[in-house]
Amino acid sequence: MPRAVVNCPNCKRPVQAEIQQLFDLNQDPAAKQKLLSGAFNLIQCPQCGFRGSAAMPIVYHDPDKELLLTFVPHELSLPPNEQERIIGGLINQIMPHLPQEKRKAYLLQPQQTLTMQGLIERVLEADGITKEMLQAQQQRLSLIQRLLMASTPDVQKEIIHQEDRLIDEQFFALLERLVQVSAASGDEQSAQKLVDLQKMVMDESTIGRELSQQVQEVEAALASLKEAGQSLTREKLLEIVINAPNEDRLRALVSFARAGMDYQFFQLLSERIDRARGDGRARLIKLRDNLLQFTQEYDEDIAQRVDQARQKLEQVLSESDIEQGLVKYSPVIDGIFLSVLNAALEQAEAQKDHSRLEKLRKIVEIIEKASAPPEEVRLLEKMLSAENETEQRKILEENAEKITPEFLNSVINLVYQLQEGNNQELGNRVSAIYKMMLRFSMEKSLKETQ
Numbered sequence: 246m247p248r249a250v251v252n253c254p255n256c257k258r259p260v261q262a263e264i265q266q267l268f269d270l271n272q273d274p275a276a277k278q279k280l281l282s283g284a285f286n287l288i289q290c291p292q293c294g295f296r297g298s299a300a301m302p303i304v305y306h307d308p309d310k311e312l313l314l315t316f317v318p319h320e321l322s323l324p325p326n327e328q329e330r331i332i333g334g335l336i337n338q339i340m341p342h343l344p345q346e347k348r349k350a351y352l353l354q355p356q357q358t359l360t361m362q363g364l365i366e367r368v369l370e371a372d373g374i375t376k377e378m379l380q381a382q383q384q385r386l387s388l389i390q391r392l393l394m395a396s397t398p399d400v401q402k403e404i405i406h407q408e409d410r411l412i413d414e415q416f417f418a419l420l421e422r423l424v425q426v427s428a429a430s431g432d433e434q435s436a437q438k439l440v441d442l443q444k445m446v447m448d449e450s451t452i453g454r455e456l457s458q459q460v461q462e463v464e465a466a467l468a469s470l471k472e473a474g475q476s477l478t479r480e481k482l483l484e485i486v487i488n489a490p491n492e493d494r495l496r497a498l499v500s501f502a503r504a505g506m507d508y509q510f511f512q513l514l515s516e517r518i519d520r521a522r523g524d525g526r527a528r529l530i531k532l533r534d535n536l537l538q539f540t541q542e543y544d545e546d547i548a549q550r551v552d553q554a555r556q557k558l559e560q561v562l563s564e565s566d567i568e569q570g571l572v573k574y575s576p577v578i579d580g581i582f583l584s585v586l587n588a589a590l591e592q593a594e595a596q597k598d599h600s601r602l603e604k605l606r607k608i609v610e611i612i613e614k615a616s617a618p619p620e621e622v623r624l625l626e627k628m629l630s631a632e633n634e635t636e637q638r639k640i641l642e643e644n645a646e647k648i649t650p651e652f653l654n655s656v657i658n659l660v661y662q663l664q665e666g667n668n669q670e671l672g673n674r675v676s677a678i679y680k681m682m683l684r685f686s687m688e689k690s691l692k693e694t695q
Contacts, residue, residue, distance in 0.1 A: 251288065254320075255295035262288040262299055267335045269306045272342050274573035280305060281365060302328070304335040304355070305364060308343065310371045311351040316364045385416045389423065392442055401442070405449040412450040420446070459493050466497035477502075479510045483517070492535060499539045506540055547581070554585040558608075567607045578612055586612075625656065628678050637678065641685045648686050656682065 249264040265285050268276040279285050286299045300318035313336070317328045336355065340348065358364040366376060388404075388411050395401040405412065424439045447453035469485050470477065482505045489495045499506065511533070518529045557574050564570030586608060593602040624644055631637040641648065656679045663672030 251299045251301075253288065253290040253293060253295050254297065254300065256290060256293040258290065258292045260288050260290050260292075262286065264299065264301060266301050266331075267304050267306075267338055269304075269339055269342070270573070271306065271308045271339070271347075274569055276305075277307070277368065280368065302331045302335070303361070303364065304332060304339075305368060306336075306339050307368075307371065308347050311349060312368070312371050313339075313351055313355040314358055314364050314367055315355045316358045316361055318361075382415070382419065384411055385419050388412075388416070389420060389442070392446075393438060398445065401445055402449050405446055409451050412446060413452055414456070417443070417446070417453075417456070459497075462491065462493035463497040463500075466494055466501060470498070470501055477505070479505060479507075479513055482506070483510065483513050486514075486536070487517075487529070487532065495532075495535055496539050499536070499543050503540060503543055506536065511536075550581050551585060554582045557582070558585055558589060561608065562601065562604050567604055568611055571608065571611060578616075583612075625659075625675070625678070629674060634681070637681060638685075641682065645685075645689060648682055648689070650686075653679070653682060653686060 249262065250259045251262055251264065252258065253260050263286075265279070268280045270276050273279075280303075283298070286301055287297070288299050289296045300320050302318070302321070302323075303316045305314040305316075306312070315332050317323060317332070323331070332355065336352070339352070356367065358367060366379060369379065370376070388408055392401050392404055395404060420439060420443055424436055424443070447457055466489075470482075473481050473485070482502055486495065486498055489498060514529070514533055514536070518526060518533065521529050560574045561567060561570040564573065586605065590602070590605050590609070593605055624640070624647055627640055628637050631640060656675065660672055660676045660679055663669070663675060
């Protein structure tokens with residue numbers, strides 16, 4: 246963002262700040278996230294200590310949704326002709342970057358919003374997020390603030406019981422996001438408070454207890470399948486399924502072992518039903534009905550996710566800049582997306598579609614690059630695989646510029662994590678490498694000062 250001189254809202258003295266007034270998704274796919282995060286046009290006055298946002302005219306443009314929004318803060322007291330001049334200049338910056346076919350009538354009719362909150366609500370509304378959903382999210386946030394300000398754990402429990410209806414899966418998602426933000430900003434104290442609150446809400450709320458039960462069933466299902474190991478046959482899987490104590494366990498087993506629940510598996514189950522009598526027969530019939538329902542739901546969910554992954558892939562391929570396309574459409578790079586990507590590669594190779602093949606290979610290259618471990622991690626792995634200290638020393642000399650204080654700090658933090666966990670042996674090895682790196686860094690510093 247360009248730097249500009251603005252007046253501090255508090256003491257009115259000039260302050261330098263990074264200012265962004267145009268949020269154009271066509272030029273910057275991350276512009277929406279910047280806007281919604283609120284982390285823009287922030288200033289810190291060296292004179293009075295004020296920290297906050299600078300009031301500036303804003304233009305938001307999303308060509309895919311044909312959305313052009315403007316906002317001019319009232320506190321600027323700009324006359325109408327000055328507002329039009331500034332907003333018009335920002336809109337004119339959009340035009341040169343738009344293909345001719347995307348220059349439509351909406352660009353001549355920008356929608357003015359009276360508040361910044363109103364602009365954000367319009368952006369979210371275009372994404373299908375209603376005011377009611379925003380109000381519900383605000384209620385959840387207010388509840389979290391009340392719980393954090395509660396004087397004692399008993400008061401927290403009382404609030405949780407009173408507001409049990411507000412506590413849902415979105416509440417836990419918001420709480421988890423707040424934990425991540427606090428941890429990322431280095432505020433360990435707030436992060437720990439939020440983690441402690443998570444545990445309490447999980448124990449005391451209705452949905453929390455349900456989620457805990459589901460997690461336990463997932464873990465139990467996975468453990469039963471792992472216990473069978475490589476010798477898991479359809480017969481063994483059937484026994485595990487029959488002994489499942491509840492529907493949550495059944496759903497978890499379907500998600501882990503759907504491939505084994507094929508025609509032959511259900512044939513085995515039908516044979517067991519034919520041999521059973523009385524209550525045992527009725528239970529097995531109900532079990533089969535539940536399994537058929539759960540496998541159908543699972544298959545429909547996977548089919549929907551595959552279809553969504555295909556659509557995302559085609560959207561990325563339609564962009565002239567593949568890397569920007571990946572950022573713009575933000576596909577989830579999970580197993581399903583990678584499977585769709587591999588299938589598309591095989592199809593393009595079979596059809597000898599060289600243009601499409603080149604783009605697909607570019608996507609693979611970008612994903613591999615993004616998923617590769619940082620250079621520092623690769624250096625540590627190289628040190629661990631070295632046969633002796635002489636070889637390790639040679640590696641250090643070849644990578645001397647990478648042995649920075651920040652790198653050493655990350656290595657010692659890794660040592661603490663490993664030694665506190667269940668990998669004491671690896672922790673000791675990394676600790677020995679850290680000491681060698683530290684000694685090497687000190688020697689290098691001494692040479693530089695001579």
